Amino acid sequence: xxxxxxxxxxxxxxxxxxxxxxxxxxxxxxxxxxxxxxxxxxxxxxxxxxxxxxxxxxxxxxxxxxxxxxxxxxxxxxxxxxxxxxxxxxxxxxxxxxxxxxxxxxxxxxxxxxxxxxxxxxxxxxxxxxxxxxxxxxxxxxxxxxxxx
Amino acid sequence: xxxxxxxxxxxxxxxxxxxxxxxxxxxxxxxxxxxxxxxxxxxxxxxxxxxxxxxxxxxxxxxxxxxxxxxxxxxxxxxxxxxxxxxxxxxxxxxxxxxxxxxxxxxxxxxxxxxxxxxxxxxxxxxxxxxxxxxxxxxxxxxxxxxxxxxxxxxxxxxxxxxxxxxxxxxxxxxxxxxxxxxxxxxxxxxxxxxxxxxxxxxxxxxxxxxxxxxxxxxxxxxxxxxxxxxxxxxxxxxxxxxxxxxxxxxxxxxxxxxxxxxxxxxxxxxxxxxxxxxxxxxxxxxxxxxxxxxxxxxxxxxxxxxxxxxxxxxxxxxxxxxxxxxx
Numbered sequence: 001x002x003x004x005x006x007x008x009x010x011x012x013x014x015x016x017x018x019x020x021x022x023x024x025x026x027x028x029x030x031x032x033x034x035x036x037x038x039x040x041x042x043x044x045x046x047x048x049x050x051x052x053x054x055x056x057x058x059x060x061x062x063x064x065x066x067x068x069x070x071x072x073x074x075x076x077x078x079x080x081x082x083x084x085x086x087x088x089x090x091x092x093x094x095x096x097x098x099x100x101x102x103x104x105x106x107x108x109x110x111x112x113x114x115x116x117x118x119x120x121x122x123x124x125x126x127x128x129x130x131x132x133x134x135x136x137x138x139x140x141x142x143x144x145x146x147x148x149x
Numbered sequence: 150x151x152x153x154x155x156x157x158x159x160x161x162x163x164x165x166x167x168x169x170x171x172x173x174x175x176x177x178x179x180x181x182x183x184x185x186x187x188x189x190x191x192x193x194x195x196x197x198x199x200x201x202x203x204x205x206x207x208x209x210x211x212x213x214x215x216x217x218x219x220x221x222x223x224x225x226x227x228x229x230x231x232x233x234x235x236x237x238x239x240x241x242x243x244x245x246x247x248x249x250x251x252x253x254x255x256x257x258x259x260x261x262x263x264x265x266x267x268x269x270x271x272x273x274x275x276x277x278x279x280x281x282x283x284x285x286x287x288x289x290x291x292x293x294x295x296x297x298x299x300x301x302x303x304x305x306x307x308x309x310x311x312x313x314x315x316x317x318x319x320x321x322x323x324x325x326x327x328x329x330x331x332x333x334x335x336x337x338x339x340x341x342x343x344x345x346x347x348x349x350x351x352x353x354x355x356x357x358x359x360x361x362x363x364x365x366x367x368x369x370x371x372x373x374x375x376x377x378x379x380x381x382x383x384x385x386x387x388x389x390x391x392x393x394x395x396x397x398x399x400x401x402x403x404x405x406x407x408x409x410x411x412x413x414x415x416x417x418x419x420x421x422x423x424x425x426x427x428x429x430x431x432x433x434x435x436x437x438x439x440x441x442x443x444x445x446x447x448x449x450x451x452x453x454x455x456x457x458x459x460x461x462x463x464x465x466x467x468x469x470x471x472x473x474x475x476x477x
Contacts, residue, residue, distance in 0.1 A: 056413055057386070057394055060406050077469065087467035090476070091450065095416045095464075097475060098445045099409065102348070102438070104357025112476050126477065142357055143405040145396075 014068040014134040018043040018127075019058065021051045021086075024075035024116045031120030039124035040131040043071060050074065051112075052085025056096040059110055064145045069109045069134040071126070076114040086114070106137050151200045151262055151331050156234075159328055160195040163232045163258055172232030172260070173211045175204040181280040182273050186211065189232075200234070202288050205267040205312065207422045208233050209242035209378035212257055231257055236264035238422035240323030241455030242378040245418055248458050251381055261326025263334040266307070266315035268294070270427060273310050277303075314423035314436055317342040324456055342440045349441075360405075366431040367404040369397075373411060373435055376428035379418050386410065412438040417446045417463020420455040 020026040026047050032039065048054060051074025059070045072093055074086040093112045101107040111130050115123045156174070164172045176187035176197040184203050189195045212231045220226060235243065240259060246252045265288060277284070277298060286296045292307040308316075317340050322333045348356060371387065374380045386394045387407055395410065396403045411425075412435075421443065425435040446452050449472050452463050 057406075057410055060409050061394070064402050064406060077473075084467060087469065087471065088464070090471055090473055091467055092464060094449060094472065094475060095442065095446065096413060098449075099412060099416075099438070099442060101353070102356065102441050103360050103405075103409065104353050104355070106353060107475075114476060129477070142361070143402045145402045146400065 012135060012139060014042050014131060014139070015066060016043045016069040016071060016127075016130060016134060017062045017067045018045045018071040018073065019048050019051070019054045020045055020071075020115075021053075021074040021081075022047055022049050023081040024079065025051075025073035025113075025123070027117035028073075028115040028119050028123045031117065032123045033120075035120050037120060037124040039127045042131045042134075043127050050080065050082050050085035051089040052080075052082065052087075054089060054093075056092050059096060059100075063105075063109075063140055064143060066144055068137075068140045069111070069130060071130055072110070072112045073115050073123075073126070074112075076116055079116065105140075105142060108133055109137060109140060153199050155330055156200055156260075156262075157195050157198050159260055159330055160189055160198050160232070160234075161192040163260065163328070164189045164195060165192050166230075166258075168228075168230050169232050169258055170227075170229035172234070172258075173208050174198045174234040174260075175200060175206070175208075177283045177285065180283060182268070182270055182277075182284060182286070198234075199285075200262060202265065202268045202286050202294065203270075203273075204236075205270060205423075205427060207239050207242060207376075207378050207424045208235065209239045209246065210376070210381070212252055213246070213378075213381040228255075230255070232260060233257055234260045234262060235323050235326065236262050236267070237318065237320040237323050238264075238420050239378070240325050241320060241420040242422060244325050244458050245379060245420055245455040246381070248455075248460060249418075249462055254458065259323065259326045259328075261323035261329040263323070263329070263331055264315075264318075264321045265334060266311045266318065266321070268310045269312040271432075272312075276305075276310070312423055312427075313344070314342070314421050314426075314440075316340045317440075318421070320456075325458070342436075342444075344434065344437050345441050345444065348437060361401065363433045364404045364408055365401050367399070367408065367433060368431060369399050369404060369407060370430060372428040372430060373425035373433075376424040377415070378422065378424065379415060379420070380411075386414075408433070408435075408438070411435075412442055415439055416442045417450075417452055418454050419443055 054072050062070050080086045097107045097110050113126050160172050172189045174187045175184050178185045182203050187197055247254055284296055286294050294305045296303050319339050395407045419439040
């Protein structure tokens with residue numbers, strides 16, 4: 001994954017990885033598209049079957065490979081297709097965010113949200129807000145992998 | 150105070166039982182302040198066992214290293230117990246492993262030792278370097294350590310040599326044991342692990358500078374993993390090639406990924422014995438990460454590791470009312 005080199009003239013366009021669950025959030029993002037809601041194109045979506053599928057190491061790995069922010073999105077509590085996957089994800093991401101903060105990495109770079117299949121509008125709002133926040137934080141270069149040969 | 154005679158008697162008694170294969174404990178090393186693990190297969194091996202404040206090593210790793218050979222057809226596995234000499238933290242490590250089904254309660258016989266804290270080998274070696282013979286350390290009732298080097302006796306305040314994690318230890322007595330040697334220690338007020346607070350007061354940039362400096366030194370020897378009683382996966386994620394979670398190159402990026410992974414995998418499992426920090430050859434303050442996660446897990450989810458064998462693992466369970474103020 002390569003990010004564009006930012007010159008002073010060019011505005012910083014953050015590179016955000018979104019892990020969306022198949023049953024709610026991905027359908028929500030789809031709805032946002034089919035409803036033709038305008039939102040920033042910075043989030044690159046990776047579809048996972050459940051937010052509980054997201055290993056917190058994915059977040060670290062995304063940062064290593066050049067992401068400036070990570071979005072993890074799942075079904076609302078109680079609505080998980082697999083009954084409890086999002087509850088488990090909530091504990092993991094909460095702990096990981098605290099750990100990142102302690103290490104000196106802005107915890108706002110990692111965001112978790114609940115977006116249902118009917119909330120296309122909310123998904124667009126979440127992306128807009130996250131993109132703005134990360135634009136303010138600037139590029140994440142703290143432990144990015146060095147360029148491969 | 151643990152009487153060595155009493156310890157040897159208990160070890161002899163345990164190893165003589167029919168259902169016990171061997172007992173792991175401590176014996177005197179060959180030089181400096183080093184101790185060695187001792188294995189007693191019969192009653193006569195028990196004579197070299199001893200206990201002193203130098204016995205910092207967590208022996209809970211040993212039952213997990215037991216080799217399970219493939220069986221011939223019709224052959225049945227030998228079910229014999231392993232005896233382990235445990236301090237407070239070691240006992241909690243065993244509880245945590247039993248909770249995760251890594252061990253059965255019937256697999257181990259725990260010889261509990263009420264612990265008054267152990268000496269940090271790095272601190273004492275710095276103070277008395279280059280000892281060519283083994284030096285034993287005793288503790289008196291006035292919070293002092295007594296040791297004899299070359300005919301002269303030294304008295305050192307306990308505070309100067311005590312391991313940092315022991316100062317904030319909440320469980321000096323083993324919560325789970327079969328035989329307890331001596332009498333349980335009195336409850337004492339543990340100090341706060343203040344190295345974490347100092348770091349938390351810094352700004353986010355200062356914190357990253359601090360960790361960047363330490364992670365850059367990491368040589369990825371994985372000594373922290375090998376010493377940890379709770380890092381017992383047969384194949385560690387760090388060793389996998391497909392998928393490759395952490396690359397093998399030693400640089401800041403991969404070192405950070407490894408150290409975050411290690412700390413995260415011990416969330417809600419670390420029992421703060423301090424083995425990782427003692428094992429680290431480049432002095433990365435790993436216990437600061439572990440203690441921080443432990444504190445956050447306690448505050449957010451009211452969960453403490455290694456106290457109850459029946460409790461569910463932290464990351465494998467949930468409560469519907471877990472905090473979710475970070476979710477928008």
